[in-house]
Amino acid sequence: MLLLPKFDYYEPKELTEACRLLSETGSKAKIIAGGTDILVNMKKGLISPKVLVSLGRISRLSEVERMNKSITIGSHLIIAKLAEFDLIRKRFSILASAAKVLGSPLVRNRATIGGNIVTARPAADLPPVLMALGAKVKLKSRRSEREVALDDFFIGPGATVIKPDEILTRVIIPETPSYTGGHYIKLGHRKALEIAIVAVASKITLNKPDGVIKDAKIVLSAVAPKAVHAKSAEEVLIGEKPSAKLFEEAASLAMNDCKPITDIRGGVDYRQAMVEILTRRTLSFAWKEAKKGKKQ
Amino acid sequence: MPAVKEIDRIDALEKVLGATLYAGDMYIEGMLYGVIVRSTRPHATISKINIKEAQYLEGVVKILSCNDIPGKKEFGIIKKDQSLLAEKKVRYVGEPVLVVVAETERLARKAAELIQIEYDDIISIHDPFTSEKAPVLIHGSGNLLSHRTVLKGDVQKGFRQSDVIVEHTYRTTWLDHAFLETEAGIGYMDNTGKLVILTSTQNVHYKRKEISRILGLPEENIRVIQATTGGGFGGKLDMTVECYVALAVYHTKKPVMIRFTREESFLSDTKRHPLYIEYKTGARRDGKIQAVEVNIIGDTGPYISYGETVCLRAAIHATGPYEVPNVHVDSRMFYTNNPISGAMRGFGVPQIAFAHESQMDEIAYALKLDPLHVRMINGLKKGSRTATSQILEASAGYIETLKRLEPYWQGRKKLKGRGFGLGSMFYGIGNTGITNPSYAHLSIAENGKIALHTGVCEIGQGSDTVLLQILCESLGVDDKNVELIRGDTDTSKDAGSTSASRQTYISGMAIYNASIKMREFLDKEEYYKGRGLKDIFLTYKEKGVPVFEGFFDPPTTALDPETSEGKPYATYAFATHMTEVEVDEITGYTKVLKVYAAHDVGKAINVRNIKGQVYGGIAMGIGFALMEEFRPGETHSLDAYYIPTSMDMPDVEVFIIEDEEPTGPFGAKGVGEPALIPQAASIVNAIKDAVDVRPFELPCHIERLKGLIESKTSK
16 A cells, blocks of 8 residues: 655635745645645655645635636636536536546546646646637736736646746636537547547637638647647638538648657557547537537 | 345445455554565576665564575465575566565555665566577476367368368457455464464465465464455465565564555566467358367466466367367467466456457358357257367256347347447366365354355455355255354365356355255254254254364366366356447447346356356456556556446346256356456457457557558558
């Protein structure tokens, strides 16, 4: 049995208190949310923070709020709850569908949206859909607060722009315009507890039901050190009328927008080939959804 | 025979409530922890061991090496070929070298990390094909562990008589048992001076023998008790922690626990043997098989474990549940410096079933015959002569398994991207061609209950419940009046291992045998006329309460060393699975949608238990067919070892066939391994039906299948 090393544990009720603890203990402290990642790494001896600061008692961090032209999700909201919010299911369905395939029920009952972002795993489920949705994250420290687009947040596996004294407090997702549709597909060996071999999140917005593509986002996961936009694929879609042929073109461009590696989960050629397939499939589905009409 | 009254699993409630304690949950005041220091080299001599830093760590109690073993230094379930702690040489990555004993587990692990072992590497062998001719010998005796042949008739004549011949090579890889509970045990000296080991195991009496050898103590001074065991699948048959715990208790005189992390379990646990199978089948135009020629090459790793058993069992079962007039099977097992392969649910038969079932379908395709029909006309039945020339005298329900599935097979509707496949198997119950008895005894306890003493280890498969049912039925008592005392060398005699699907059949019969004797006694004592057990107990308290011994050893014969002619098993189980899959041709992803599983179990003692075994076997078969792959040096934990989840389970319909076995309790045989054996084969055949490509290598995982589909379309 693997045992946890010793550490001090705090459960502040206020965010300011959490920020203070973090700034005073410096790099020896770590935030713990669901603990599905950090506790495993601590047991394995990969990291040994002296202090863990839990966000569990800061109730605002588990709330979803509707703001003007956006929603903001508290970073401590557990994954299982994400898919339960009507607002998320209806307006940000790709986020709900990614949440449903993350880990297993046990993991989803513990893991949080913030945790799935800050751990910066190249195959994490939420970052690609949040990037496709154009999400930003709010980072708060004792003295400052800033917002960073998720596109600029990740550096590489396990590495982000977050500073040691900063806490990811909220995820801000802009309202999607009418005639928007999206889809997320995760490919793996099994139906649960799966770390994707390849995953793709796509989102398109049409100017009218049978119109042209106004905006397109395609984000590829598990095929680069971090989730990446298939930039050339996105570009080729904009201003065009959707068609199977167009999606094929975009899909084949997407293949070259990533740099997969061969590891125990899959080979480079297979991954590249699957990027094409999943891009095409997610776009077709997104199109169908986008045509459905105006958002309420 | 009448149906046996079904009862609820006696361990279910406690387990569901999470109240059950396993070996790793035990705690004794003042206990120490042991951690095994293992080789990091596949093949090397040890040149230097530096324990200084570890030794002086406060709280480290002992660091044990091979020099601390008071008795014999080697162990092994079939042959004593493995050093408990390496002396000079290591032969695989993970081989135990030292045991660190410390006051806490954390400290023991820390000390283990501080130990430096220097090695002189020797050329290592990782391929059974190069092993044969390698200049390096893993043991003095050469790198071929075992070569067995099965000969019947004249295969050349058989092929000449054939209208069609199909020939292919099939490959499988290492699998891990991946039991929920990793290996664990705790030991202590009791107040009589006896060394007691409580362990997660499939065989208490064997473990006692090994400890006795290693410590040079008589068996009476050692007591092995089975802790509640969270799965075995063959992986807890070999010695795991027991001798290390015993050695540490011996030297420290204190309670000691050793429990493996998942990583240690993956590194040290024996694996399923990877087999390379060249298979050639000849058949007449009408589908009648004329000849089968098989060449099996296996990788057994550096130590024997069950290598010889798998070598022989795969050979004997190579022709599947079919009557083949001309047979030539060669089966060879080579040493390598890969992980040790050993026992795993089916002992080589799931691998060989993948080959023979692929061949049956190929024959059917080549002759444009229905695969079910081809199986039907070749199937073993009463009076058939097997490949080892054994005449099946009774309980051969194979044809019935096909008949039960026939309506579903004929009624199948093939949708795009979907396919159906059949997989059949036969499986010899009990050990192969050797005596493998079980003993049990009955008495009346002071509390007025029937005391059932058995050495059978319950490993989660349900033997406690089944054996209790057999007793209650044959004795005509209620299970509330029975006290089950099992899995303890002090209170029971050897029942043999919980392996080879043998406990219901063999130990069930031993208990049946004892209860016939006790029934006579109880009848005489007027128990059946209403006299209480307590009253009977009191009558005999002074002069001694009689003990009723039961015994059963299935009638088998030793096999001819050249031809394997003989009767390796007293009885066989038969099964057919029909599986529907859906394959995404573009990604290579296979979803198993539905399985119809028909099993001839002789007699169903506990229907729910049988179904449970079948569901579990199907899950394991899905893993074997589609996702499980242990890669030495790369697979370290469940992170990259995919076992199916409940989300990957198909709908399952179980059909139980009862072709009673006259030598079994109420006609029962076994189902533990049969539940798994045909599943992968039926998936492979269903994939072929769905996308017209045939996998020759398992697992046929998503990427491999995509590759197969692509190479078909590019042709």
